[in-house]
Amino acid sequence: MRRHWLRIFAGLLLWLPLTLHAASEAPYSRIVTLDWGLAETLIGIGVTPLAVADLTNYRRWVGEPQMPPQVHNLGLRSEPNLELLTQLKPDLILITPQFEAARPLLERIAPVKSLAIYRPDSDPLQTAEEITRELAELTGHQPQAQQLVDDFERQLARLRGKLAGQSLPPFYLVSFIDERHVRVYGEHNLFSAVLARLGQENAWHAGDNYWGYAQAGVEQLADNPDAALIYFAPLPLNTEQQLAGSKLWQQMPFVQQGRVYAFPPTWQLGGLLAAQRFMGLFEEALSDE
Amino acid sequence: MNSAALQPPSRLWLAALLLLCIGAALFSLHQQMPLAQWGALIWQPELNNLDQLLVYYSWLPRLCMAVLCGGALGLAGVLMQQVLRNPLASPTTLGVANGAQLALALATLYAPTLLVAREWLALLGGGLATLLVFALARRRGLSPLTLILAGLVVSLLLGAVNVMLMLLQPQGLAALFIWSAGSLSQNNWDGVLFLLPRLAAALLLIGWLVRPLRLLELDDSGARSLGVSLAKLRLLGLAVAVFMTACVVSSVGVIGFIGLAAPAIARLLGARTLQQRLLWAPLLGAALLLLTDFGVQYFAGNSSVLLPTGGVTALLGAPLLLWLIPRLRLPAGRPQLQPATQLPRLQREQPLLLLMALLLLGAAALALLFGLGPQGWSWVLDPQVLQWRIPRILGAAGAGLMLGLAGSLLQRLTGNPMASPELMGISAGAAMGLMLLLFIWIGAPLWARLGMGFLGALITLLIIISFARRHAYSPDRLLLVGIAIAALFDAVKMLVLSLNDPRGQSVLSWLSGSTYFVELPTALMAIACGVALLLLCLPLARWLTLLPLGESTPRSLGVPMRAARLSIMLAAAMLTAAATLLVGPLSFVGLMAPHMARMLGFHHARGQLLASALIGALLMVIADWLGRNILFPDQLPAGLLAALVGGVYLIWGLGRRR
Structure with a gap:
């Protein structure tokens, strides 16, 4: 009895999708x-x-x-x-x-x-x-898309020109997983590409995955003593206090030389808008100095 | 004490181990820093030299942390084993570590201010988990195997809650991925300074407890005649062990299996008395964790993958447990799972079976037509919406049917009411095969998934059979092998998740038993498959009635033991593989359904099989409906909800005294 019912239902369902949406056009x-x-x-x-x-x-x-x-x-x-x-x-x-x-x-x-x-x-x-x-x-x-792309390119060219004279350090781009671990963005990352277009260098060279990031212990960020650090919010709970109390963190070259920049939440797997936002934050951070 | 405790062969082992650790440490240090700077590090560390700084604030604290945690876990293991007279007790097998970890996870998400006192929070979680385990096991006088099984049930339940948190907060819980798999990486001395005084306090207590604890090696009446309050002593010993575990978990996360392995190896190396074991197990634990961690640092130090040490020890620990099982001498005592309230034996089973079938149909219809939508609770008859619900309900019902059946078969086969696909690791085996496939072949077609799941279940089953044969199919060993495999799977899962790959998210949702991707042909096949296997199993009823009676009775009645066992096992494996493919490895339906069937009064094999199958299907349909609605529009996996509901049911049902 029950299986008979099911067969009817199954037949109905297999037929349904075929009759749905006749291909609509853009x-x-x-x-x-x-x-x-x-x-x-x-x-x-x-x-x-x-x-x-x-x-x-x-x-x-x-x-x-x-x-x-x-x-x-x-x-x-x-x-x-x-x-x-x-x-x-x-x-x-x-x-x-x-x-x-x-x-x-x-x-x-x-x-x-x-x-x-x-x-x-x-x-x-x-x-x-x-x-x-x-x-x-x-x-x-x-x-609108043309406008967005043009705006982006214009902003990029302007900032690139502005930075041309300065010699900036290479940048680590990270999100904190906890006070001991970071997700660090490598060369396949969107923001890394923005840095490259601005003529800047990403400090992380130890490889990354398909989505452009790697996981690392915080201490691995000491590998490049000349680098600066950019980290993205939100930070996991208590991370700030814990970092403030960490001797190694205090001795990290970028902390010692005051080259740490905190960025508000920005989607690291985003598109042009995220890239634009990153660029704006980057300019702001540098001009604060 | 030391020289008396260490026998000559032991001294040799100790020296070898020490040399190995020192060698590994020197090698690792050499990789961190050129030889020329070593002198400077010792005599005058330069705070602006980064190499020295890293060694001083990262490498060295990490080394100390490994030694402390390994030692503490080894010690906690010995204490638990002594107090419970159970060679398999340990922080991980009793669910203590998982409880502590879950308490911290919950606090991180919902009450972050509590994290100020995180070791006490972890203690609370670990303590509650221990209480649950005891509540589950106490009716059998805490026999070793029952306790371990109860520990597994609690671990699975806590794991289910943990997975649910991860599903709902994928980014926020990235930390917990790493953390549940125990990463030792350090960047200051805070962790060591946190742990040191707490462990020292625990050590003092243990020193004070050694003499009374030795008396526990006598039997209960002997100890009591010497004027020792056994209950208080046990409670105190256990509390110290749980406290040490909680401290370790709250500083580095869950480190699997050191607490089991270190005492066991100490025993095998010849440490017999309590003092010997209290000395040796921490040393071995420290050495094991230290060496594993050096290995992890060497192989994964600078790659883009962060390998959590605790996950690796768990991975190494599972084979160790398999190796240990044949070498353990376990006191007799079989775990029981008698229903708390039991209806009288049914004279006629058909009417009740019919009623249950009707109930199942009613529940399925309700689940199909009623639920949350964009406008709140509503009845839906729109075929376009129903097309999504039908395969999920059918798939859930099919999977539940198969799991109930498999559980019933396994319990009859082993004569053990706590046997089930979940607890025997067969689901875990199937899941491991599928997980591998998800990573090497994204979007693999159904036949490939079915094949891989089957292969995994079959390999697991072969391992179990080969072990079981060596021990004349002793149900105890059978379950122990299952526990080892379930633990192995847990380690693999945690490692995969801690890689923090976006694919992990889909692995996670599948692992937690979602019917989301079940399509109609699959669902119909599941139902057909389940019904066909059910019909195939009914003729086995005679064997199933006789097998639980032990070894000699069925043989004398002419049951071909080997053929009977193998055919039942194969059927159970097939059922489990197919069900795992549909709803993942994580549900207690295979354990719960046969239990409920017995509670309703089904005692004959045939009636019990049918009733278990119906109850299993009903449970899964309800779980699927709950999952689709309680957090709408988020969809929670049916398997996960079944595990949550099932875990609570088991604890409620088992904890009650008759």
Whole structure:
């Protein structure tokens, strides 16, 4: 009896997806995204996404740009809520390769497009620009995207010119995991690419992973005695006090020479907007001296 | 005491170990700093020379930390083993370390101001975990194996809570990833200065306790006749051991297995009396942790991967436990899991079975149609929404059915009411195979996943069978092997998670038993598979009735023992592999369902199999529904919720006196 029922249901379900959405055409307006970097880039070109995954943590870890209150929270990034997604009726779902596993499910709701800022052996900044343009194509916001890219390039050129005369130290870019461990961003990282375009050097050369970071003990940051340190908030609890009480930390060359810069939350896996924000913070930090 | 305690062969071992440690230390120091600076370091450290600074504030405290933690854990292990008269007791096997770690994790997230007194917080967590273990085990007079099994149940439960925190706070808990796997890296002397006075205090207490503790080697009546209050003595000894563990956990995180391995090796090297073991185990523990840490520093020192030492010791510890099992002499005593309240034996089972089937259908229908949506609680009939719920409910039901069945089979097979796929490490084996696949082949198709899961379960099963055969299928050893494999899996999992790779997040969500990615064909296959295996198992009912009676009775009744055991084991492995693929390794359904079936009065093998299967399916359907709704729009994995609910149920059900 029960299995008979199931067979009917199964038949119904297999047939359903075929009749759903006849392929809709660009420009899309009801866009959802699982990736925070894509979400912030959308905001940057003047598109408010319909829903973004894990907004609670977005507000804590990405901060800027702020998501308008009407944006829906899709739940955990690894498992966006499919029921909710279905009821929101999006016309495009944007993912990154790390969410590929969910693609077959998502495709039953709306067309899925995967955009990767991080690809092996490519300059993340360049990819971020390409992705901004791609998003513009998809949403019909090409002028805004052009504006964003132009602004970025102009800002980059200006800052590069400003820094040309100065000889700045190489920079470590880190987030603190606790008072003993850091996540340090290496050459594949977006901000590292910004540094490179500004003619500056990343002090970390010991390798990094696909997403452009490595984990290290704090003491490993002493390897380059000439370097300065940039760290990103939020800091884990009590880390500041614990570092203040640490002899080795006090003796680290960048602490001794007052070359430590604290940056507010900035999404290290972000897009052009994150890069722009980083550049602004960088300029601000240097001009404070 | 020293010269009397150390027998000649022991002295030789000690010298060799000391030489090895010194050699490793010198080699490691040489890598840190050129030879020319060594003199300066000793006589006048220069505060502006970075090499010397690193050695002085990072390398040296780390070395001291390894020695202190290793020693403390070794000592805690000896104390626990002496107090409980249990050669397998240790901070990790009793769940103490996990309890301490979870208390710290919770405080970090929800009450950070409490972290000021973190060792007391860890003590509270460790103490509560110990209490839980005792509550679970006390009805069998704390027999060694029951205690260890209870420790495993509690560890799994605490692990489930920990995983849930990690799922909900992925970035914020990056620290806890490293921390639950015990990283020794230091950048000042604070950690050492924190630990030193606390361990010294503990040491003083132990010195004071040595004489009375020796009396515990006598039997209870003998000790009592000498005027010792056994309960107080045990409590005090255990409290000191838990305190030491809590201190270690609150300064470096969970360091696996040193507390078990050091006392065991000391015993094998010939340390017999309590004094000998109290001297040797800390020395061995310190040496083990120190050498492991030098190895970790050497191999992973400057790569982009941070290898937590505690995870590595746990990884090395599991094979050690496997090696130890045949060499242990365990007091007899079989763990029991009698239901607290038991309905009278059923005369006719069909009506109740039918009722349960109807209940299952009703629950499934409710789970399908009712739930949270964008507009709050609502009934949904929209087929586009239902298309997401159907496969999840079917998948959960199928997995629960298979787990209930597997648990029932294993309990009948071993005659041990605490046997289950979760506690025997079969789920863990399947999960390890799948985890490997997730890293080498992202987005592997279903057949590959099924194959790998199967391979993992099969290898685990072969290990268990080969061990079991050597001990005439003794249920105790069978469970111990399972514990070792579950521990190995835990170490592998923690290491993978502490790599902090974004892929870890998907591993995590799968490991916690999510039905999210279950699609309709898979779900239907699960149901079909479960029903088919259930039908295949029913003819085994005669064997299943006779096997729990022991060795001779079934043989005399003409049961082909070997064939019977092997076929039941294979069926259980297949069921476990398929269920693990669907909902991950982390649920107590395989333990809970047969227990509930017995509680309802199902005693015949056939009825018990059917009832366990139905209850398992019902439990998983409920867990899946809860997971989809309690934190909407976040989706919690069904397996995780089943584990949480199951753990609480077990503690409630087992702790009550009849």
